[in-house]
Amino acid sequence: MSTTQRILPKGVSEADFDAALARFREILGADSVLTESDQLAAYSKIMMAGDDADYIPSAALLPTTTEHVQEIVRTCNQYKVPIWTISTGKNLGYGSAAPGETGQVMLDMHRMNQILDVDPEVCTALLEPGVTYQQLYDYIKENDLKLWLDPPAPSAIAGPVGNTLDRGVGYTPYGEHFMFQCGMEVVLANGEVIRTGMGGIENSSSWQVFKWGYGPYIDGLFTQSNFGIVTKMGLWLMPEPPAYRPFIIQYQDPEDIEEIVDVLRPLRIAQIIPNAVVIVHTLWDAGTHVVRKDYYDGKESIPREAIERIKADEGIGEWNVYAALYGTPEQIEVNWNIIEQAFGASGKAKIMYGEEAEQRGGGFEYRSALMKGDMNLQEFGLYNWRGGGGSMWFAPVSQAKGSETKDQTELAQQILGKYGFDYVAEYIVGWRDMHHVIDLLYNRQDPEETKRAHDCFAELIDEFAKRGYGLYRTNTEFMEQVAGTFGEPLREVHKTLKNALDPNGILSPGKSGIRS
Amino acid sequence: MNLTRRQLMKNSLLLGAAMPLSLGAAWAADSGFADAPVHGPIRLYGADRSTTELGLGLRQQGWAPSYEGRLDPLALNAQPAGTLAAGFTDEAGLVLLTSLLAGRGRVLALGRHEAGHHQLLSHRGPLAAPLAAEAGSWQAALGREYARLALAAGSARQTRDVRRPASEATDATELSFLVRL
Numbered sequence: 213m214s215t216t217q218r219i220l221p222k223g224v225s226e227a228d229f230d231a232a233l234a235r236f237r238e239i240l241g242a243d244s245v246l247t248e249s250d251q252l253a254a255y256s257k258i259m260m261a262g263d264d265a266d267y268i269p270s271a272a273l274l275p276t277t278t279e280h281v282q283e284i285v286r287t288c289n290q291y292k293v294p295i296w297t298i299s300t301g302k303n304l305g306y307g308s309a310a311p312g313e314t315g316q317v318m319l320d321m322h323r324m325n326q327i328l329d330v331d332p333e334v335c336t337a338l339l340e341p342g343v344t345y346q347q348l349y350d351y352i353k354e355n356d357l358k359l360w361l362d363p364p365a366p367s368a369i370a371g372p373v374g375n376t377l378d379r380g381v382g383y384t385p386y387g388e389h390f391m392f393q394c395g396m397e398v399v400l401a402n403g404e405v406i407r408t409g410m411g412g413i414e415n416s417s418s419w420q421v422f423k424w425g426y427g428p429y430i431d432g433l434f435t436q437s438n439f440g441i442v443t444k445m446g447l448w449l450m451p452e453p454p455a456y457r458p459f460i461i462q463y464q465d466p467e468d469i470e471e472i473v474d475v476l477r478p479l480r481i482a483q484i485i486p487n488a489v490v491i492v493h494t495l496w497d498a499g500t501h502v503v504r505k506d507y508y509d510g511k512e513s514i515p516r517e518a519i520e521r522i523k524a525d526e527g528i529g530e531w532n533v534y535a536a537l538y539g540t541p542e543q544i545e546v547n548w549n550i551i552e553q554a555f556g557a558s559g560k561a562k563i564m565y566g567e568e569a570e571q572r573g574g575g576f577e578y579r580s581a582l583m584k585g586d587m588n589l590q591e592f593g594l595y596n597w598r599g600g601g602g603s604m605w606f607a608p609v610s611q612a613k614g615s616e617t618k619d620q621t622e623l624a625q626q627i628l629g630k631y632g633f634d635y636v637a638e639y640i641v642g643w644r645d646m647h648h649v650i651d652l653l654y655n656r657q658d659p660e661e662t663k664r665a666h667d668c669f670a671e672l673i674d675e676f677a678k679r680g681y682g683l684y685r686t687n688t689e690f691m692e693q694v695a696g697t698f699g700e701p702l703r704e705v706h707k708t709l710k711n712a713l714d715p716n717g718i719l720s721p722g723k724s725g726i727r728s
Numbered sequence: 729m730n731l732t733r734r735q736l737m738k739n740s741l742l743l744g745a746a747m748p749l750s751l752g753a754a755w756a757a758d759s760g761f762a763d764a765p766v767h768g769p770i771r772l773y774g775a776d777r778s779t780t781e782l783g784l785g786l787r788q789q790g791w792a793p794s795y796e797g798r799l800d801p802l803a804l805n806a807q808p809a810g811t812l813a814a815g816f817t818d819e820a821g822l823v824l825l826t827s828l829l830a831g832r833g834r835v836l837a838l839g840r841h842e843a844g845h846h847q848l849l850s851h852r853g854p855l856a857a858p859l860a861a862e863a864g865s866w867q868a869a870l871g872r873e874y875a876r877l878a879l880a881a882g883s884a885r886q887t888r889d890v891r892r893p894a895s896e897a898t899d900a901t902e903l904s905f906l907v908r909l
Contacts, residue, residue, distance in 0.1 A: 246831070248882045250851035250908075253835035257826045274831050301830045304823065309830040320831045368802065369828065589802075592820040599819050599901055657840060657847065 219270045221293050221315040229270065232291040236273055239283045244274040244323075255301075255318050258310045259603040261654065261666035262689040267310040269296070272318035278397065278405060278443040284319065285441070286403040288718040295319040296720050297441050299341035299374030302366055305605030305651065306378065307688035312722040319441070328444065329420070332357045335449045336394065336420035341373040341442060346587050348372065358452040360585040362386040368587040373445045377435050378685060381640055381647060383582045385538060386450045387488025388642055390435055395419040397444035398434055401714035405443075408434075420446035436685070437706075438720035439713045450585070453538040457548065458580040459565035460572070461555055462529030468560055469531055469621055470614030473639075473646070475554050476533070477612040480641055484547050487583055489535040489641040496638050496651070497532045497574040498522045500593040504634070513629045526573035529562070534579040597636065600655025602665055604689075606672050608681040610639075610646045620648050620681060627675060628652070631668035647684055673697060688722070695725025767791050767879065771807070773799035773815030778867045778902055782814060785864075785871020791878070801825040804909070805832065811909040814874050822903050829907060837877050839870060839904035846870075846890040852880040855888045866896065874906045 220229050236245045246252060247270075255269045273295070275281050288295055296316040301309030311318055325342030330351065337348065345361055346368040352359050361367075362382035364375055376389040386392045395409040409425040410416040423431070434440050463472060472491055479485045495514065508518040523530065537544040537551075555561040569576050578590035595603060606624075610616045617639065625635045628650070637650040650672075654665040669690060673683065677697040686694045695703055706726045710717070717728035772783045772793040783793040799817040801824040807813075817825065822838075829835060837855075840847040846866070848855045855873060859866045 248834075248851075249885050250834035250836055250882055253851055253885070254826050254828075254830040254833070259823070272831060298830075302827055304827065309827060322831055369824070589824070592824055595819040595823050601819055601823070657842070 219268050219315055221270050221317060222313070224291060224293055224315075228291045229293065232287055232293045233271060235287045235290075236271075236284065239280055239287070240273060240275060244276075246272040246274070252318075255309050255311065255320075258308055259304060259601060259656070260307065260687040260689045261602060261604060261656070261662045261669060266314055267312075267688070268314045269311045269318045270315050272320050274320050274323050276323045278324075278399060281319070281321075281399045281441055281443055282403045282405065285399060285401055285718065288317075289401065289403075289716050292716055292718065293317055294718050294721050296723075297321065299377070300344055300369065300371040301374075302370040303374065303378060304366060305603055305687065306685060310688070312688050312691075312720060316721070321441075321443075324443065327351050330355070330357065330359070330449070331420070332359060334421050335359055335451050336446060337372075337449055338395075338420055338444060338446050339371075339373055340444060341371065343373065344369060344371045349585075349587055352449075360384060360386075360450040360452050362389065362392070362450065362585055363582065363587065365582065365591040366589060367582065368589055372447055373442060376445065376447065377442055379435055380685075381488055381642075382585075383488050383490065383534075383579070383640075384450055384536075384585055385486040385488075386448065387640070389447075390432070392448040393431065393445060394421065394423045394448060395444075395446035396431055396434060396442050398440040398442050400440050401716070401719050406440075409446075420448075433709065436724045438723040438726055439709060441719065453540075455541045455544050456536060456538055456584055457544050457565055458534070458536040458569070458576070458583050459551075459563065460569045460574075460576055460579075461533040461535070462562040462564075462572075463531040463533075463560055464523070464529050465560070466530050466621075467618070469639075470618045471558060471560065472531055472533060472614070473612055473617045473641075474614040475557075476641060477644075479551065479554060480612065481643055484550050485535050486538060487536050489533060490579070491639040491641065492532045492534065492575065492579075493635060493637045494519055494523055494528060494530055494532075495597075495634055495636040496594070497528050498526050499597040499636050499651075499653075500575055500578070500590050502526065502597070503599075504597050505599075512632045513625075514634045528572070528574040532574055534576070534583065536580075536583040594636065594651055594653065598634070598653040598655060600657045600661070602652075602654035602656035602662060604652045604665065604669055604687055605685075606650040606652055606669060607683055607685050608648050608676045609684045610648055610681060612641060612644055612646050617646065617648075619679070620676070623675060623679065624648070624650055624672065627668060627672050631664050631671075633665065633668055691722060692725045767875075769794055769812070770878065771796050771804070771811060771813040771815075773797070773804070773813060773817065776816070778816050778904075781865045781867030782816065782871040782874070782904065785868040785873075786814065786875045787871075788868070789872050789875030791875050799825065801828050804828075807909055809833075809909055812878055812907075813909070814871075814878075814904070814906045816902050816904050818903065822905065825905060825907070829909075833907055833909040835905075835907055837874060837904075837906040839902075841866075841870075841892075841902040841904065843892075843899050843901075845892055848873075848888045848890065850877055850886045850888075851883065852877040853883040854886050859890050859892075866892070870904060874904075877906060878908075 296311040297319040322342040324340040329338040345363040362384040411419040578588045581588045640647040710728045805828045837850045859869045
């Protein structure tokens with residue numbers, strides 16, 4: 213089968229597109245405007261259960277300066293060419309580096325990768341969108357700065373700006389990334405540049421330390437949105453603590469999730485445990501390094517008997533709680549005693565740290581690295597669990613209450629079971645909320661299985677919404693459906709803002725279900 | 729034998745069981761295609777017999793594969809622009825490799841070799857060879873095909889499904905790639 217027809221942006225004539233490409237080449241240089249099939253192939257690789265033909269870009273642009281981005285959007289307005297922006301393009305469970313729809317031009321910001329400032333006194337950084345966590349990590353190490361990062365699981369290759377703008381999370385006390393963002397530079401659709409917070413004041417020294425600025429606070433408008441293109445972003449970095457104690461708590465019964473969450477909640481809210489704790493199910497904990505077919509090769513959900521064998525072989529629990537303490541050794545000792553008492557009360561928990569934790573199976577080593585902001589790519593192993601290259605992260609939010617967690621777990625397992633998929637999941641615990649992250653892994657090479665995965669994901673969205681559970685983030689295939697669950701009045705506000713800021717609808721049309 | 733001492737040492741250091749690869753490479757060099765023109769180096773990734781056979785096919789068509797062991801996409805990404813690489817990897821490696829190539833390189837061809845069929849994708853024109861094993865293994869045939877595609881001009885995306893003969897019965901899935909940074 214051959215794909216020879218030229219891909220064009222929707223509603224744009226071939227002549228206009230050629231004229232736009234010629235202008236892009238003038239702005240960026242010919243080497244930074246990609247149009248050949250083998251150059252665009254990596255932008256077409258999706259893992260979600262959509263049709264490949266729906267996610268093919270017409271070109272990719274590689275700017276290196278804010279001025280480039282300004283000129284690009286002016287050209288896009290002139291020719292009505294839609295662009296889809298990516299930072300480092302590693303949003304793997306949520307749409308990868310592919311466009312929102314076929315024909316859009318990729319605006320790939322990875323060459324805008326300057327670390328503009330790192331201030332070790334106030335512990336802040338100012339970055340361009342192409343900076344990766346690995347790059348920032350190396351900078352900090354090379355300059356012997358006592359600062360920690362907070363990367364998500366695909367840490368080394370992802371970037372702080374893109375992850376924060378998609379409201380991603382990490383695993384240290386700075387785990388809620390948008391909470392630790394401070395100040396942005398944004399190119400608007402008309403080509404103008406604004407700086408948020410204190411950035412509007414010329415020579416402001418407080419752009420990266422005071423979030424709110426003056427008047428309405430608008431940084432949130434540029435997250436999970438298509439209202440502007442962020443070209444610089446400030447963030448807060450964690451000072452390296454004098455001591456660090458990662459630990460694991462294992463529980464063996466499926467029903468124990470209720471107790472875990474209810475014991476954990478007051479400890480998190482009171483900051484006895486300060487980091488974004490994860491409660492990891494057996495199949496996620498093992499799935500980073502174990503292959504499914506070694507235990508079960510059927511088309512249905514992996515049976516309980518196989519899960520029990522994995523637990524026994526790997527020395528892991530049904531639920532594996534990864535958390536850490538930070539501070540002076542004395543502070544850690546005080547908090548450790550409180551934690552031991554709280555989790556030890558029922559007699560169900562096995563609490564470990566140090567050598568004992570290191571000797572167990574599962575993911576203690578890489579989790580310990582992530583909870584101190586070190587680089588790690590272990591979770592890519594999940595893609596080997598079932599094989600076939602299909603992965604979609606279903607991520608509803610819940611309150612940190614055991615009854616709600618139990619309800620979500622049972623509902624997810626029931627729907628996944630109906631479609632023959634496995635519950636490969638973890639909960640990431642915020643202060644009062646939890647991100648329930650389920651990796652729906654499936655074989656994308658099998659059309660029937662892909663359709664099943666699509667139907668399963670759609671049903672998960674609907675059934676969770678019926679019980680009052682919404683998603684915090686989703687992949688491009690399901691953005692429209694998820695936006696629908698939040699109600700028409702909110703969508704109308706989004707659309708009004710879009711029409712005001714981007715009347716030609718050139719910026720990432722369809723992102724979060726928003727179009728002009 | 730065309731492998732340098734440095735290459736042999738590197739293989740031995742990178743791979744605990746380097747000997748099969750080295751022997752395979754040596755056999756490839758002595759397999760009757762010595763007159764083939766040399767197109768240049770190609771980095772070859774993977775750590776099993778399939779990789780050795782793929783290297784054989786590439787060598788038969790005049791490429792000089794250097795055996796790099798198991799694919800580390802981050803290390804590959806650090807290679808200079810223009811570097812050509814081929815090999816076998818797993819699902820995780822393929823996800824990482826393709827995501828790193830966005831804006832940085834070209835995907836020339838990908839292969840998914842499953843029970844019953846080969847699924848081949850090329851961005852360098854039609855896939856010609858049926859991966860028949862008359863002249864050796866299907867992996868060597870794939871190497872010869874990748875050798876040709878590495879020299880072909882850019883073209884539209886092509887996909888092809890090739891049925892595997894019953895004699896190749898396997899339940900393992902192998903993923904091959906040919907990329908240029």
